[in-house]
Amino acid sequence: MNYRSIIGKSFWLIALLLVLAVAVAGCGGGTDEPADEPSGDPSDDPSDEPSDDPADDGPKDLTIGYYREFTILDPHMSSAGLDSLGLRAIFDRLVEVNSTEGGEIYPALATDWEVSEDGLVTTFNLRDDVTFHDGTPFNAEAVKFNFDRIMDPETASQSAVFGMGPYVETRVIDEFTVEVEHEYPYGPFIRTIAAASYGMVSPAAVEEMGDEFTQAPVGSGPYKFVEWVGGSHVTLEKNTDYTPVVSFNRDEAFYETVRFQFIEEDSTRAAALQAGETDAASNMAANDFVRLRDSGNFDTHVYTTLGGPPAGLQLNVSNAPTDDVLVRRAIIHAVDSELVREVVYEGIPEPSGGILSRHDFFYNPEAGEMYDYDPERAAELLDEAGWVMESDGMRYKDGQLLEIKYLTLPGVRNVAEVIEPMLVDLGADVEIWALDNPMQQNTAQDGEHNIVWTQWSSNDPSAIRGRFHSENIGSGWNFYHYSNPEVDELFVEGERTTDPDERKEIYDRIQYILMDDALMVPLNNVAIMWAFRPEIQGWEPADSTGWFGFVMNLHE
Amino acid sequence: MARYIRKRVATALIVTLGVSFLVFLMVNLLPGDATAVMLAEFGASAQQQEELRRQLGLDRPLMVRYWEFLTNAIRGDLGRSLFTRRRVTAQILEQYPATIRLALAGMGIAIVLGSIAGVTAAVNRGKLFDTGTMFVALLAVSMPSFWLGLIFIFFFAVRLGWFPTSGSATLRHLVLPAFAIGLRTAGVLARLIRSSMLEVLRQDYITTARSKGVSERLVIWRHALKNALIPVVTVIGVQFGFLLGGTVITEIVFARQGIGDLIIKAIFSHDFPLVQGGVLVLAVVFVFVNLSVDLLYGFLDPRVRYD
Numbered sequence: 001m002n003y004r005s006i007i008g009k010s011f012w013l014i015a016l017l018l019v020l021a022v023a024v025a026g027c028g029g030g031t032d033e034p035a036d037e038p039s040g041d042p043s044d045d046p047s048d049e050p051s052d053d054p055a056d057d058g059p060k061d062l063t064i065g066y067y068r069e070f071t072i073l074d075p076h077m078s079s080a081g082l083d084s085l086g087l088r089a090i091f092d093r094l095v096e097v098n099s100t101e102g103g104e105i106y107p108a109l110a111t112d113w114e115v116s117e118d119g120l121v122t123t124f125n126l127r128d129d130v131t132f133h134d135g136t137p138f139n140a141e142a143v144k145f146n147f148d149r150i151m152d153p154e155t156a157s158q159s160a161v162f163g164m165g166p167y168v169e170t171r172v173i174d175e176f177t178v179e180v181e182h183e184y185p186y187g188p189f190i191r192t193i194a195a196a197s198y199g200m201v202s203p204a205a206v207e208e209m210g211d212e213f214t215q216a217p218v219g220s221g222p223y224k225f226v227e228w229v230g231g232s233h234v235t236l237e238k239n240t241d242y243t244p245v246v247s248f249n250r251d252e253a254f255y256e257t258v259r260f261q262f263i264e265e266d267s268t269r270a271a272a273l274q275a276g277e278t279d280a281a282s283n284m285a286a287n288d289f290v291r292l293r294d295s296g297n298f299d300t301h302v303y304t305t306l307g308g309p310p311a312g313l314q315l316n317v318s319n320a321p322t323d324d325v326l327v328r329r330a331i332i333h334a335v336d337s338e339l340v341r342e343v344v345y346e347g348i349p350e351p352s353g354g355i356l357s358r359h360d361f362f363y364n365p366e367a368g369e370m371y372d373y374d375p376e377r378a379a380e381l382l383d384e385a386g387w388v389m390e391s392d393g394m395r396y397k398d399g400q401l402l403e404i405k406y407l408t409l410p411g412v413r414n415v416a417e418v419i420e421p422m423l424v425d426l427g428a429d430v431e432i433w434a435l436d437n438p439m440q441q442n443t444a445q446d447g448e449h450n451i452v453w454t455q456w457s458s459n460d461p462s463a464i465r466g467r468f469h470s471e472n473i474g475s476g477w478n479f480y481h482y483s484n485p486e487v488d489e490l491f492v493e494g495e496r497t498t499d500p501d502e503r504k505e506i507y508d509r510i511q512y513i514l515m516d517d518a519l520m521v522p523l524n525n526v527a528i529m530w531a532f533r534p535e536i537q538g539w540e541p542a543d544s545t546g547w548f549g550f551v552m553n554l555h556e
Numbered sequence: 557m558a559r560y561i562r563k564r565v566a567t568a569l570i571v572t573l574g575v576s577f578l579v580f581l582m583v584n585l586l587p588g589d590a591t592a593v594m595l596a597e598f599g600a601s602a603q604q605q606e607e608l609r610r611q612l613g614l615d616r617p618l619m620v621r622y623w624e625f626l627t628n629a630i631r632g633d634l635g636r637s638l639f640t641r642r643r644v645t646a647q648i649l650e651q652y653p654a655t656i657r658l659a660l661a662g663m664g665i666a667i668v669l670g671s672i673a674g675v676t677a678a679v680n681r682g683k684l685f686d687t688g689t690m691f692v693a694l695l696a697v698s699m700p701s702f703w704l705g706l707i708f709i710f711f712f713a714v715r716l717g718w719f720p721t722s723g724s725a726t727l728r729h730l731v732l733p734a735f736a737i738g739l740r741t742a743g744v745l746a747r748l749i750r751s752s753m754l755e756v757l758r759q760d761y762i763t764t765a766r767s768k769g770v771s772e773r774l775v776i777w778r779h780a781l782k783n784a785l786i787p788v789v790t791v792i793g794v795q796f797g798f799l800l801g802g803t804v805i806t807e808i809v810f811a812r813q814g815i816g817d818l819i820i821k822a823i824f825s826h827d828f829p830l831v832q833g834g835v836l837v838l839a840v841v842f843v844f845v846n847l848s849v850d851l852l853y854g855f856l857d858p859r860v861r862y863d
Binding site: 071072074077079080081153154156158159161162211214215229230231232261262263264265267268269271272274275277436437438439440441442443456457458463465466467469471472473474475476477 | 586587588589590592593594595596597598599600601602603604605606607608611612636639640641642647650651654706709710713714717720721722723724725808809810811812813814817818824825826
């Protein structure tokens, strides 16, 4: 029949068009200009409309394409750094700390503070002009409520409680003065409570809402919580009653609303920014970041974190062959971390300082730069350790093959694949185990591995105790299985010392010992890559604690 | 019929119970627990992790926890997520509508495209159209939905600006993901319907219908297709059941709300209450869809009796 041949022809025409369409879509991705047309019809959410009309002097809204859904917007319960951006916008803290420029501490909700002679009692004088978003006043009772709430087992705090140290109690002296008492002098206290986890919640709101507080958090910060649509977005609105509490914040928030649109897939997050649906894309993949940066149509910035250890390979001292310090040193010399940064991250992150970030006030360069990339030295060290290169290109000692078990999270398997040939060149047989987190912890605790990739950050160096103190072998996070009484003692001393310079000496010493014992192959500092619409200003790191504070400073 | 349904519902209850117990065992017997995920970023000491484990009730015996889960579930309380501290039921209710919308739209696209392609290919058996359609169908089946989704986003959202790249707020957000999952199922259905049609077109009653002078269009789209669909309905039912379980990849690529993404994340973070609650709901839905498919048979095929 005739119509069939017509179908046949039009079929091939359609097929050809489809192929062409796919080809155009595939090849035409080079220009990366923001789309001219706003996508989304008028009935859409406001987020679909780019707010970049220069003639528009009306209220401005900011939409951030954010890389994960927030876990929980209750500072005392949250354990995730990804929540910090939201927590810092909604809640204020007693102090802010600049960990990069000499570790200076700034007043925030506390105007000043003093530590008693014996180091046990910290007295805070509080601002008397702050109210929470629900209209209730911020005062000494509120501080006591917050610290007690962090300590309450019912709260099941996943981060805040660990920085409270040997907390005894908070005493209300008068309406705007509180004393916090510790059982013994606790040096990290002031720096630690500058973290997002120590945001001050409204006691009245917590008491009223109970378990539902996490769904409608109330703080005193520059932005108020509006709504959380699970799997989609969180919206905040400007707190018009906000009096800036941190010296380096803008006078008040610029945007009427800030919307965190959760877009987990890296390419989609970049596409949403290109299509003009969002104003910024957070935590970009290196290839998307480079593409958008090189297009010249977006402003890009790389943020980093403090503390540590930054990304690197932890070496297990309890399992052969890495139980030999010479082998560990050989591995450090054999790893070309620059190549890892180039291949995996487009060369964007900076080199790691080993135990702490290079930007950290407590960073010790003598430890951080102890080893350089030197495969020849690595080979010499292995010779010295008795591992002999045989004709098959592998090293043996007493008939035993040099075997390295490398434990990694699946997400950074590519790092392992870049490093593997470097170790193979050395004459080692490398076995890679990729395990997700709870299983990784279990396996690393068992200590069957030689290498485990990890990455940490913290406000205060005392936090690295969890990684290196012998109390955490087998059931905690001491994946090095490292036990050194001198280091254990230094960690305790570091916590009980309150003078910043004395503390720096202690942590300098700790870093030196750990690197001299060759525990860590330094790879890279955390590099958090953002891209912004070019009209947006103020994305420079606003406070100290790296980058977390900047959202309230964004403006046009 | 009523007896049949009663029997099936009873079986469904047992199946659901079995599934929930198996899932509970599997999730809990994996090494490690949620505290490892919670503390992975900033860390803590071994003692602090133990303390947190106790506060969250993760140190209690397995059977005690399962019994508690079960008795609460019967009262409609699926507990709270360990991470978000929200009610599991609230989280599921919030995410499920988007999954159902996507599943329905994807299935609709699949059935329409799959039937047209499958029937036309069968009628044009051996011709260029047949070969071409089956080739495209094979392509659609083999194309990773992840890749297809990204291509759609770059072409239709970034380049042409016709649809939003991501999100799930409006109908326009639904178009690209629905096609991304629908095309694949359409490919599966097209191939099935084609072979099933070829089978049916050989039957005597088709010859009879034709010889009685029934128009060719009526013969194919009514007499033949209805019978050809009988084996296909089972496949549609199973596919739809899977779609209702959430199409994780599509949900993630298009940053959509959805139950699949919710449960997968819960599994990776060992968020026991959310995994248990979510899987329980999915099991019930799956069993219900299967029951509906079996009942649909009776409508399509009068020879089927329920007793």
